[in-house]
Amino acid sequence: MEVAGDLRTAREMGxxxxxxxxxxxxRGAETCPRCGGALASRDETSLQKVWAWWLLGLxxxxxxxxxPMLETRxxxxxxxxxxxxxxxxxxxxxxxxxxxxxxxxxVAIPMAKFIALAGLALGxxxxxxxxxxxxxxxxxxxxxxxxxxxxxxxxxxILSSLVQLQALASITPGRASLFFALSVIFTxxxxxxxxSRLIWDSDxxxxxxxxxxxxxxxxxxx
Amino acid sequence: MAxxxxxxxxxxSGAASAALDRLIACxxxxxxxxxxxxxxxxxxxxxxxxxxxxxxRRKAGKQLIALALTVLILIVAACLFPFLSIGAGGVTQNAxxxxxxxxxxxxxxxxxxxxxxxxxxxxxxxLCLLIYVLTPIIRDKPPAPxxxxxxALSEALLPWAMAEIFAIGCAVAxxxxxxxxxxxxxxxxxxxxxxxxxVVATDxxxxxxxxxxxxxx
Numbered sequence: 316m317e318v319a320g321d322l323r324t325a326r327e328m329g330x331x332x333x334x335x336x337x338x339x340x341x342r343g344a345e346t347c348p349r350c351g352g353a354l355a356s357r358d359e360t361s362l363q364k365v366w367a368w369w370l371l372g373l374x375x376x377x378x379x380x381x382x383p384m385l386e387t388r389x390x391x392x393x394x395x396x397x398x399x400x401x402x403x404x405x406x407x408x409x410x411x412x413x414x415x416x417x418x419x420x421x422v423a424i425p426m427a428k429f430i431a432l433a434g435l436a437l438g439x440x441x442x443x444x445x446x447x448x449x450x451x452x453x454x455x456x457x458x459x460x461x462x463x464x465x466x467x468x469x470x471x472x473i474l475s476s477l478v479q480l481q482a483l484a485s486i487t488p489g490r491a492s493l494f495f496a497l498s499v500i501f502t503x504x505x506x507x508x509x510x511s512r513l514i515w516d517s518d519x520x521x522x523x524x525x526x527x528x529x530x531x532x533x534x535x536x537x
Numbered sequence: 538m539a540x541x542x543x544x545x546x547x548x549x550s551g552a553a554s555a556a557l558d559r560l561i562a563c564x565x566x567x568x569x570x571x572x573x574x575x576x577x578x579x580x581x582x583x584x585x586x587x588x589x590x591x592x593x594r595r596k597a598g599k600q601l602i603a604l605a606l607t608v609l610i611l612i613v614a615a616c617l618f619p620f621l622s623i624g625a626g627g628v629t630q631n632a633x634x635x636x637x638x639x640x641x642x643x644x645x646x647x648x649x650x651x652x653x654x655x656x657x658x659x660x661x662x663x664l665c666l667l668i669y670v671l672t673p674i675i676r677d678k679p680p681a682p683x684x685x686x687x688x689a690l691s692e693a694l695l696p697w698a699m700a701e702i703f704a705i706g707c708a709v710a711x712x713x714x715x716x717x718x719x720x721x722x723x724x725x726x727x728x729x730x731x732x733x734x735x736v737v738a739t740d741x742x743x744x745x746x747x748x749x750x751x752x753x754x
Binding site: 324463465469 | 622
């Protein structure tokens with residue numbers, strides 16, 4: 316692919332790009348002629364949607380940590396563990412590795428996701444502290460990692476369907492599993508609402524760029 | 538380099554539309570490129586954000602259909618067989634996909650439905666849509682009715698199809714239980730392992746641009 320010359324965005328060229336099939340249309344077009352998708356140069360309500368889902372996600376993440384994730388019944392005892400409580404318990408038993416993995420996967424990564432999403436949205440609103448490439452990488456990571464958090468919910472489901480050994484031992488899902496799943500879903504929706512093109516709009520004052528000199532796409536003038 | 542202000546925006550003729558047809562904009566960062574010659578192209582990557590824009594592969598359509606059918610059959614098979622079983626103190630217990638999804642029944646029935654959708658219904662629906670869209674294309678027939686909507690839906694479902702995440706979840710559950718009880722892989726566990734590889738292969742084989750282009754009438 317040719318990358319010579321200074322490339323310009325569809326917005327700078329007075330065009331609207333389709334995020335689904337990549338076709339460009341003249342500014343003002345509302346549906347894409349190739350794929351029929353809705354067109355918008357930038358999603359104007361993107362940040363509102365990001366914050367709305369973000370808040371919902373955070374609101375569900377709090378009870379996800381306060382309520383028990385698993386309730387374990389054995390012959391001698393009944394135990395209900397929160398996410399952090401379970402990890403501390405494991406650490407007390409000497410399983411530091413597993414405890415660390417649980418803390419990273421269920422606490423550190425969700426928290427990092429909330430912070431990263433808030434940072435991305437604040438960066439667009441108030442001017443970024445990081446370079447475009449950094450913020451883009453951050454966005455890619457958040458977007459990619461989001462769905463993998465669901466693994467916790469699946470593990471709870473597997474454990475509670477498998478460990479049903481009559482009186483010996485049984486595991487049932489706790490209330491936190493529902494809130495954790497909701498939190499993951501809402502954070503995924505928040506990340507997907509973020510219009511990644513907003514990251515690049517601050518790129519070297521691109522929007523102020525006058526369209527006069529340099530027409531890299533020679534086909535257009537033909 | 539040509540000069541002069543934007544001419545494409547003002548021109549609204551068929552010629553301008555044809556010219557626009559030869560441009561693509563990166564969906565992630567909005568940079569505009571001229572579509573290169575697809576025949577000689579390996580893959581096109583955005584110069585700024587490194588998003589893969591075009592990755593055409595010869596006969597990708599047939600391979601995609603074959604993969605999608607295989608995964609579909611595997612999902613059905615994975616539903617029928619247990620994937621893990623444990624034994625402790627003479628009691629054994631199997632877990633299949635259905636029993637796993639139903640683990641949340643009772644107070645958390647919503648979660649049961651959600652889990653079933655994430656690991657069975659949505660992946661299967663996505664593959665069916667893909668087969669529906671691609672079959673007429675590889676036979677050089679006009680696109681199926683509502684093919685554009687079907688492909689758009691299949692793309693929208695992509696992040697919610699979590700069969701491969703569930704497969705990794707099995708491995709995690711196995712590690713957690715291994716010191717408590719004897720855990721044995723059932724037939725479905727191996728199916729899941731193959732499933733993960735095939736799902737990744739399907740996604741890397743799929744060139745969205747080529748499919749959209751062929752759906753254009």
